[in-house]
Amino acid sequence: MAVDCSIFCRTKLCFINAFFFLFIISSFTCLHVVFGTANEFDYGLHCNSIVHESKPADEEFNIMPFSRRQYGYFSGGDKDPNNPPSRSYSAPKSKRLLFETHHVFTAEADDVFMVEGNLIFQTSFYYERSISSGSSYVISSSDRGTLDFDFRGFWSRTTGKLCMVGSSHAYSKEGKLLHLAAVLKINNLQTSSNISTLVTGTMDSLSSANDPNHFEEISLLMFPRVNYAYTMISNQFSEGCPGGIDVQPMSSLRLSQTRTICDMLGGSNAFKLEYTGSCNFSKSCNPFGDGIGSVVSLRMIQCSNDRQSLRLLIEFRNDSYQGYYSSPNLNTSLIGEGSWDAKSNRLCIIACRIYDAWSSLEKSHVGDCTTRLSLRFPAILSIRNTSTIVGEIWSEKPRNEGGFFDRVEFRNTGRYGGRIQLQGLKYVYTEMAEVKKSCPKKNPKTKSSREHYPDGYSGNLGFRMSIIKGSKGRIGWGSSDPLAVGDQQDQRFPSLIPSSSSKPKSSGVESNSSSGLLNISYKMSIMLRSSELDGGLNTVNESSNEYLKTEIRISAEGVYDIATGSLCMVGCRHLRSGDKTFSSHSMDCKILVKINFPPLNSDRRSTIKGSIESTREEIDPLSFKPLPFSGRAYYRSWVTESIWRMDFEMDMLVISNSLAIIFVAFQILHVRKHRGIGPFVSLLMLVILALGHLIPLVLNLEAMFIQDSKRSVLIRGGRRLEMNKVIIRVVTMVAFLLQVRLLMLSWTARCSTEKKKTLWIAEKRGLYVCVPVYVIGAIIAFSVKSRQNVHLTWYYIDEIILGSSRAYAGLVLDAFLFPQIIFNMFQNLREPALSHFFYIGITLVRLVPHGYDLYRANNYADIDDSYIYGDHGADYYSTAWDFIIIVLGIFFAVIIHYQQRLGGRYFLPKRFQESVIDEEFPVDSEEQLPLRYNT
Template sequence: MDCSIFSTSSKLLIFCTSLLFIIFFMCLNVDSVTAAESDYGLHCDPVVHESKLADEEFNISPFPGRQNGYYSGGDNVLNRSSDGYYYGPASKVLVFETHHVYKTNAEDVFKVEGNLIFETSYYYERSFSNGRGYYHSYSSDSSSRGALEFDLHGFWSRTTGKLCMVGSGYTYSKEGNVLHLAAVLKFNNVKSSSDINTLITGTMDSLNPADRPNYFEPISVLMFPQGSYKYTKVAKQFSQGCPGGTDVPKKSSLSLSRTITVCDMFYRQTAFELEYASGCDSSKSCSPFGDGIGYLPRFMHLRTIQCSDEKLSLRFLIEFQDDAYTRYYASSNFSTSLIGEGSWDAKQNRLCIIACRIEDASSSSLEKSHVGDCTTRLSVRFPAILSIRNTSTVVGEIWSDKHKNQSGFFNRIMFRNTDNNRGQFQLQGLKYEYVETDKVNKSCPKKSSNRHSTEEHLDGYSQDMAFSMSIKYQKRSIGWGSSNPLAVGDQPQQRFPLLIPSSSSRPKSAGVESIASGSLLNISYKMRIELNNLKLDHGLNSFNQSSNGYLEIRISAEGVYDAETGHLCMVGCRHLRSLNGSTDCDILVNVHFPPLDSDRKGSKIKGSIESTRVKTDHLHFETLEFSGRAYYGSRAMESVWRMDFEMIMSVISNTLAIVFVVLQIFHVRRLPAVCPSVSFLMLVILALGHLMPLVLNLEAMFNQDSERTVWARSGTWLEMNEVVIRAVTMVAFLMHFRLLMLSWTARCSEGKNKPLWIAEKRGLYVCLPVYIAGGLITGTTRQHSSYYIEQTILGGSRAYAGLILDAFLFPQIIFNMFLNSREPALSRFFYIGITLVRMVPHGYDLYRVHNYVDMNDSYIYADPTADYYSTAWDIIIPMLGLFFAAIIYFQQRLGGRCFLPKRFRESATYDKLPIDSEEQSPLKSSP
């Protein structure tokens, strides 16, 4: 009997026994968790007594379908700060989903089933759902967000407002093991109706022992209820508008329309910059929070919680912070937050908000949070007219409803929206008023233009008038910035995201009429600049406004643009934050846009920002020069066409490579004796040359490349062609690999193959040092990138690999030289065809450089990262390829050493034998 049978049976028995033990312990674990989470009476009976379930499902829920809130604690299972992918403060947001609510035999006691999801995402957005006034957070995949979800069930007492639930969830330990969590959740103030004073607070506690790895610290919860909310504060003062607010003429503010409501205007988080009264150097009488936080917040954020059904009233979480970039995460610092409700005042075209403090909400616990002082008032309006001194589309003020000598009083604070608010609706009727016309006429004289010039420039209404810029001071790079048009002439359409220019906004003066005539066009800009504080003179940083070593400068400018010369001249106003919204309007900005066809040659937008103050003035600063890349829309469309053309060229190139290698396969099948005479090193290089693009772009075959520009990803055409390119490349690789296997099989089957292996070995000894030396030489001469060292090395290695592939015939030449063979190992179609395939990209690169705009990450064919492409290399490489092809031609006719001196040619002679049979050796050595 075969012993292997017993061996197999024993292995099977051990496997089955192990599997049974694993299932048994898993069942024990599940049973223990189920027992813990189903023991409602032990954990929740003192809060809400368990009642017998009735069959009828209740149609009134203590929460809407999704109720958002905040949490604190539970860091050992919720804290993701140790992850290397996240930077900045963590979001501490939760979502409670109510699935079912059932009646019970007890009066006003209901069974509730739902989920509690702790979001740890750093990208948090709110949106309205079906206009019903509640918001929710969303993201693509909860696993990537690090969300922790609990399935819960329990009972709610409508009389006491208490809700107690038990349930379970799971997460992963740092070692990657699954941790089953069991918890009890307790809520207070869960009422059928609510107002501004109602806060839902509670705790979630672990049901696992403290010494177990699945134990977590207590979590405190705070939610702003949204079920049957009553606007009690604004309802009392709605008819009075905003008592205590600054009176502004109604015509100075834009009104809402039937199609755009106040809910639409604030459906996203809105950030505002605060402007304190002069002399506010302490927070005691200037901050809504007094000395409690120890600093003056710079920014305020309005986060919409809920909008009423009539869409006239809203609820806000009003957060005061020192950072404007908080729209991508939700904080839970309620010590600097207010809860408010607002209503639209149609009489004065403004939003009136009554705000309350949130007391006893610490970072360690939210359980004791409650609504306190409600004497803070806010007014928000949308200016009807913008100018160089007021470029904000949303402005407002904050004040205290207390007397000046009362505790908690603070001075009036003005605020205006920042440039970070995008995607909001634009109200009709917004106008721009040019107020610096006289100064523009004096500072910007019209330059004479060459009437015979055929150059064309942007027409002024193009979106290409917006540009990014690199700032230089005394020929040193000190920062960067962006410039975006705010208003352009009398263009009636909304061409820019911030403003709809109007013809009525043009001042009625002779000066303006002359400016608007001919090729000159009125234009207004908003410029934002970030400068390195260490490299600035005193005039730019007179008030020491920098943070983290960088100074932000914002300039609003207006002037004229000459479409004939591409010259833009503007008078600018610099915002001085430390002087209560004051501005420095003694600034001159000059910009020169290159012609429309110049960006093919790499032309740039150039300009300067200079102060017109005397040098002794403390606000005077030295001239700043800037430049920016001219990416014109027309050229971008040409680049899209170029990309399509390069895809076609790439497919044709790889298809021709397949044809030529197939012809080589037919060649070695027709002449089997020549197959061993093909260099292995050459075939390996060719095969790897088609394999490496597949490996480097494997992920891109299935995932969309988010790094490409948006215009290049407007449809599926690009992705489809990329798949075709990779499919053809795969076929080319398989054909080259097949040729390699044929050569290997033929050489291994030869009886007298020692001269072939010796020649291959000697060729390898020659080629490897040459490749290494070439890599070192090109690596030292190649310009180093400013990117990370790893990326630089990878990019240089890939380009050098392309150079080796261009010289693919070099190993065959060395192999023929050591073998001194005249065998026609390579078909003419193969070595000449592949050489031409490698030459064409360099010829195309010479054409592309002079005819297409340079767009990063948009090259499909002749990719500069995959080979050496420059004017010099585009000439050297094709000449080298033709030279190698010529050597192969003469070697296969005259011998492998035909190009060597005569004394080196005959160190060994080879007699050619008839090749009637594959059994015969093709070569015979003789002394």
């Protein structure tokens, strides 16, 4: 077996040469980029016909055509606009941009100013093809986009035109560096604006069409924010909302100076449309014709200085999802002005169409301002009205005129009712008489003194229905969240605030806390496979496609028994009309919901069980079969324990890796002290241990520089977890370097010994034994896993293969002593090649997590993705596997102990204990033998 024993001797020199090589390459690349982007382009050649170049003055101007951060949208940039490039994700493609104005200087020409700024194309998803460049596409590989142009040019305040030239650089899909030069032309940049003002423009490439750096023209659209005048609402809404449905002011909540309409609608809000009354599937009930949108989104553009008026972008969509950096479909959007009417306690909005956005954003203009909206916050909620924001949309056009549409209502249906809590919002129980009939009071059972159920005000009553069963097994999932508990707010639904500090009474219904009964209301949303819907649930002839899901929304109210943990409620199901939209005017309130909560001190694997039943006769067309469901209980006390457990596991992981460093250091000292011991350490074992530290470093290298904000915010919300994760990676790296150092010492020691050929033969034979064992074990593990998941798609099978590979690698690492045992057996060694501190210590480091997992399974809540020490994805963890691995690890350590005392083949019959290798290569003198020492 030919081995280059000098490989580690040249390691330091190779590292130095590689460092200087990378330094030279990176320096050349940086200089190339700097000189490429610093290249000036001829402004006069491209822009003098728009705004003539003028010598700028030193004085910086304090009035800018933009706000310092002006957002907008873009279209184009694709090589073939009619065939846009594909995306990695099926979510809508983002087309959002940001213009940052850095400096504005006066110039010698009248009303001409020099402007410097950046135009940033923002993206929402990874590897979105933003701009095509020749045969390649400029790629943005972050979730906020990286295509940034530096521009410099001149703006004419008289004509409102801005012309700039600039450049950027990016990498193509093939990894080629592209130098992008462009000219930016913007129109209608006035010092004041109103609802009809749109800032439009284009960005063109300065490269020739056959140049690899060329890209197609991009059109821009921005809503200006400088000195905006709310002229439309001041003229038409001076006396409330004409044309809107009259609602008593006392039935809506009022807003204060500290909680303004801008605070309530900040950012983006999505509402479900309800086509009721004269609307039907064959008739237009929105500004854009039939079949456009089941959701209306209100995105705030700007708020007035007094925070009583605002500008909105109103978009009609088919789904409620909208990413933070996603862009709207301007072809189905309106631009509107709104003002809060303190007399009627509602927001009045006037909206206008955006025309010609489909062809080019540069040609967009505003017109047809006959659409009206109103929005209010109901003061009273009930089982038939659980929305905290309701509104309506209507047209001011005559019915017989083109573009007219019937009145449409909208309301929020999300889990949380608003961004800010409103004082005075109350819940009124209206179905308690029916609750008494359907939920008869049971005789109190004798309960164990150890059983304690969650309190109604504790925030433990919200849960996820992970399994909803039907005649063919699981048919769906859902969520169930309290809306009101008694008359107090529920902490999981923060919009409800009592009108006074004492418990108010609503509709004469009072919770009987002395008997352990508490009034409660819920919002439930479940998703069922369309193919599993029976006649009562499928009221609109839903498709039978098993991959399609149908949402069932139920509001319920009833009584919760604190003594038994049982909840019984009467529910109302929102029925869907022919256009498949929900309506609060059509409900089925013949539903009974029963839920049983496990005790707080029960097994952490306990589940919440319940059922949803129809109380109608079976022949009734709205009747449906019972839907039993179950869900995991995540009580707050359990979550608190889990957070403490995660901190403890983080500390245990740091201690474990630190001990691994110490034990490896003992082995290094052992090899240095006894020079003849190094060649007898199995190199395969050292490679396995080194890879056990290297693989986590490679998989999580980016986490040392980029915070895993999702996990820390959702679970911890602090920085201690992030700091500990960095410490763990540093400690793991130190352990890996020490393992590599130990491998180098053993390698060089073996290469310098006289018996190196004998030792390499033993190593080679050990490899022939270990590798087939590992391969056979992997085949068995993967075949068992594939049989358990034979129904899954290729995507999930790929995930299972990756996860199984990681777990099997952990099992191989648990049995790290196996190669040393085989090596000792072939070499028939009786020498103490391994320090007792090393093999016993590393064995304990690998086995303690499995012992801890046995304890954790019976004492902590099983919360997914929360295991840090003893991670189930990094090894085989179960009651059986924990026991097997612990016994196997101890067994291997005992074998090593006796091998180093009695010989490598002490457990074999005597006829197999003679060394064949030693007979072939006899030792001439005792000087070649390693030194023995007493341990």
